[in-house]
Amino acid sequence: MRSLExxxxxxxxxxxxxxxxxxxxxxxxxxxxxxxxxxxxxxVEDIAQLCQYAHQFSAKVYVTVNTILYDDELxxxxxxxxxxxxxxxxxxxxxxMGLLRMDLPPIALHASTxxxxxxxxxxxxxxxxxxxxxxxARELSADEIATIHEAVPDVELEVFVxxxxxxxxxxxxxxxxHCFGRSANRGACAQFCRMKFDLxxxxxxxxxxxRHLLSLKDMNLSSHLQELIDAGATSFKxxxxxxxxxxxxxxxxxxxxxLNAIIRHHPDRYCRASRGQCTYTFRPDLHKTFNRGFTTYxxxxxxPDIFSPDTPKALGEYVxxxxxxxxxxxxxxxxxxxxxxxGLCFFNDDNELEGFRVxxxxxxxxxxxxxPANLRSGxxxxxxxxxxxxxxxxxxxxxxxxxxxxxxxxxxxxxxxxAEPAGKPMRTLVEATIACEHQEAAKPxxxxxxxxxxxxxxxxxxxxxxxxxxxxxxxxxxxVLSELRRRLVETLTIQSRESSISxxxxxxxxxxxxxxxxxxxxxxxxxxxxxRLSCEFYGADAxxxxxxxxxxxxxxxxxxxxxxxxxxxxxxxxxxxxxxSNGEWKxxxxxxxGDGRQFRLEFDCKHCxxxxxxxx
Numbered sequence: 001m002r003s004l005e006x007x008x009x010x011x012x013x014x015x016x017x018x019x020x021x022x023x024x025x026x027x028x029x030x031x032x033x034x035x036x037x038x039x040x041x042x043x044v045e046d047i048a049q050l051c052q053y054a055h056q057f058s059a060k061v062y063v064t065v066n067t068i069l070y071d072d073e074l075x076x077x078x079x080x081x082x083x084x085x086x087x088x089x090x091x092x093x094x095x096x097m098g099l100l101r102m103d104l105p106p107i108a109l110h111a112s113t114x115x116x117x118x119x120x121x122x123x124x125x126x127x128x129x130x131x132x133x134x135x136x137a138r139e140l141s142a143d144e145i146a147t148i149h150e151a152v153p154d155v156e157l158e159v160f161v162x163x164x165x166x167x168x169x170x171x172x173x174x175x176x177x178h179c180f181g182r183s184a185n186r187g188a189c190a191q192f193c194r195m196k197f198d199l200x201x202x203x204x205x206x207x208x209x210x211r212h213l214l215s216l217k218d219m220n221l222s223s224h225l226q227e228l229i230d231a232g233a234t235s236f237k238x239x240x241x242x243x244x245x246x247x248x249x250x251x252x253x254x255x256x257x258x259l260n261a262i263i264r265h266h267p268d269r270y271c272r273a274s275r276g277q278c279t280y281t282f283r284p285d286l287h288k289t290f291n292r293g294f295t296t297y298x299x300x301x302x303x304p305d306i307f308s309p310d311t312p313k314a315l316g317e318y319v320x321x322x323x324x325x326x327x328x329x330x331x332x333x334x335x336x337x338x339x340x341x342x343g344l345c346f347f348n349d350d351n352e353l354e355g356f357r358v359x360x361x362x363x364x365x366x367x368x369x370x371x372p373a374n375l376r377s378g379x380x381x382x383x384x385x386x387x388x389x390x391x392x393x394x395x396x397x398x399x400x401x402x403x404x405x406x407x408x409x410x411x412x413x414x415x416x417x418x419a420e421p422a423g424k425p426m427r428t429l430v431e432a433t434i435a436c437e438h439q440e441a442a443k444p445x446x447x448x449x450x451x452x453x454x455x456x457x458x459x460x461x462x463x464x465x466x467x468x469x470x471x472x473x474x475x476x477x478x479x480v481l482s483e484l485r486r487r488l489v490e491t492l493t494i495q496s497r498e499s500s501i502s503x504x505x506x507x508x509x510x511x512x513x514x515x516x517x518x519x520x521x522x523x524x525x526x527x528x529x530x531x532r533l534s535c536e537f538y539g540a541d542a543x544x545x546x547x548x549x550x551x552x553x554x555x556x557x558x559x560x561x562x563x564x565x566x567x568x569x570x571x572x573x574x575x576x577x578x579x580x581s582n583g584e585w586k587x588x589x590x591x592x593x594g595d596g597r598q599f600r601l602e603f604d605c606k607h608c609x610x611x612x613x614x615x616x
Contacts, residue, residue: 001268002269003234003273004229004236006236006255006259006273007025007235007238008022008251009029010028013042016053018248020053022248022256022280022397023257023276027054027060028062029047031063032080034065034066044083051088052497055088055496056493056496058273058496059273059274059276060091061088062091063084063093065084067095068528068545069099069531070531071531071532073531078104081105084107086105091110093111094110097115098531098532098534098536100129101533101534108133109131110158113135115171117136118144120148123136125519126155131155133157134157135237136148137169139298139559140298141300142227142230142299145232146230156234157233158234158236158237159228161221161225161236162251163218163238164239164292165219165295167556168193168558173185174555175192175612176188177555179192183546192214193556194212194214195593196212197213197592197593198210199211199591201590202586207585207589211310212310213307214556215312216295217295220286222254225259245393246393250285253284254284254285260272272423275423276401279399282397285317288317288386291315292308292312293315302561302608306565311352316345316383316384316385317386318382319338320332321333321334322378325371327371329365330375331366332364336364336383338358338364339361341358342386343357344381344382349374349376356368402421402422404419404421404422405422405465406418407419408466409469413435414438415436415480415484416432417487417488419488430492431488432484439474439475441473445475449481452482453484456485461489523552525546528545555612555613556612559608559609561608561610562601562610571608597615599614600615
């Protein structure tokens with residue numbers, strides 16, 4: 001039976017706890033340093049608390065240690081990893097290969113998507129070096145994932161299923177470092193890809209003016225999980241370590257329900273990687289949470305309309321069109337219900353996104369705090385902040401409980417109560433005993449016994465039944481039943497936490513040298529070698545990282561292609577060229593920022609890839 005893992009992000013402890021409560025089988029979180037989101041750091045003490053809570057449900061905690069490291073950071077990184085191991089962290093996500101030359105505890109290693117994992121050769125190479133899991137590039141199709149799984153069946157494949165998309169292959173983006181001195185490989189990306197650009201040709205002809213040409217929509221594969229399972233993926237990752245708790249709650253709940261639906265259809269084939277059933281106070285709806293519009297990206301190969309050139313901001317859900325405007329209000333054609341405080345937005349005549357807040361809602365007549373000057377009849381409206389929905393999420397919005405069926409038995413000197421939690425099985429049946437005089441009951445006791453043993457409020461368990469032998473005719477005081485129940489819950493909790501720190505996470509890794517050569521790159525800086533240990537690993541004479549030396553090659557490697565997106569792919573559209581006021585579209589093409597800096601585009605049709613070069 002295959003175990004399926006829903007992996008949710010955690011900006012902090014609050015988000016991590018929310019993820020577990022709303023159905024995550026695992027959580028990934030950053031420590032105080034060395035994670036690929038510098039704005040999402042957490043203390044070891046908070047991570048320890050998250051581990052303790054998650055392990056009750058046999059859920060796991062992974063910590064991101066996935067930046068490239070400098071020499072003066074190696075010792076601190078090694079110390080951090082030992083501390084993470086000591087508190088029970090289940091795995092660390094790694095980018096810098098220098099870590100493989102450190103004296104590390106036997107903690108599981110996951111190869112971060114920052115290690116550019118998109119080929120069979122790369123995944124096999126990583127697995128041979130001891131990585132149990134590889135986080136695949138977001139750009140891969142279901143067929144490409146299946147090919148990797150068939151070639152390297154023993155490695156766990158983790159795939160992104162939801163959230164923001166980087167336009168460059170992860171780990172191979174140097175635009176932020178080049179332009180702003182903020183390295184994406186050091187967790188400080190300035191989001192160059194969300195900026196406005198002109199697209200100009202070799203003659204200076206402007207083909208596109210001030211559009212977000214590198215800004216992609218958000219991924220949403222909630223309706224395609226079965227395809228990913230069939231392809232060999234085992235972990236389904238939600239992006240969002242900078243997102244707040246309401247985002248984590250809603251998105252985790254939506255994917256939890258989607259995975260559970262698959263398991264209900266195939267109970268003999270799949271199970272969840274952790275225990276517990278969630279009950280929500282809200283109906284999960286992915287359209288109500290931050291998104292730039294949705295795309296399946298390259299799941300089925302190259303698709304049109306994967307980028308969001310008009311805005312990098314969240315549109316939200318479509319709610320209708322403006323119908324009639326008055327001096328201080330307007331009404332909306334449609335059936336959507338509104339609430340005071342809703343956030344709405346629209347595209348004005350200049351195709352710029354404008355937003356405003358609803359001060360008062362009376363049915364479908366809305367009174368903004370200030371009437372937007374550019375609002376017009378017939379304009380499409382979107383809601384990017386649903387007050388009623390956010391109000392539900394701001395409170396306790398889920399309960400996660402582990403169903404247990406109890407068995408009460410008579411022992412020689414008292415009674416025993418045993419149980420085995422539903423879901424992924426533990427190593428043994430859990431049992432608690434109590435010494436108590438056997439007293440014959442004067443009247444039937446089964447109803448009271450079941451009622452007393454079922455009182456599991458305040459715990460993570462819920463009773464799905466109590467099995468009592470038909471011949472059972474003993475009286476047990478309520479105080480004894482309560483103590484027996486308490487002991488069982490305590491034993492269950494200890495056993496669950498111990499079993500979650502699996503032997504898989506604590507076994508020694510292979511230290512053999514890979515029999516496969518490192519994947520070859522055209523430019524030395526693409527190996528991201530930034531310290532002496534990484535030099536030893538690759539056999540390099542000196543660090544080559546872009547952050548240390550720069551480089552003359554591309555600052556971005558993208559599967560997103562503007563030629564294709566704008567309808568001029570030579571393979572797909574027969575070599576058409578675009579018209580502009582000065583004549584034909586002449587290459588090379590350039591992206592130009594508002595400050596005048598230009599970036600040359602290279603269309604590598606052999607690899608179906610677009611590369612971006614800085615023009616100094």
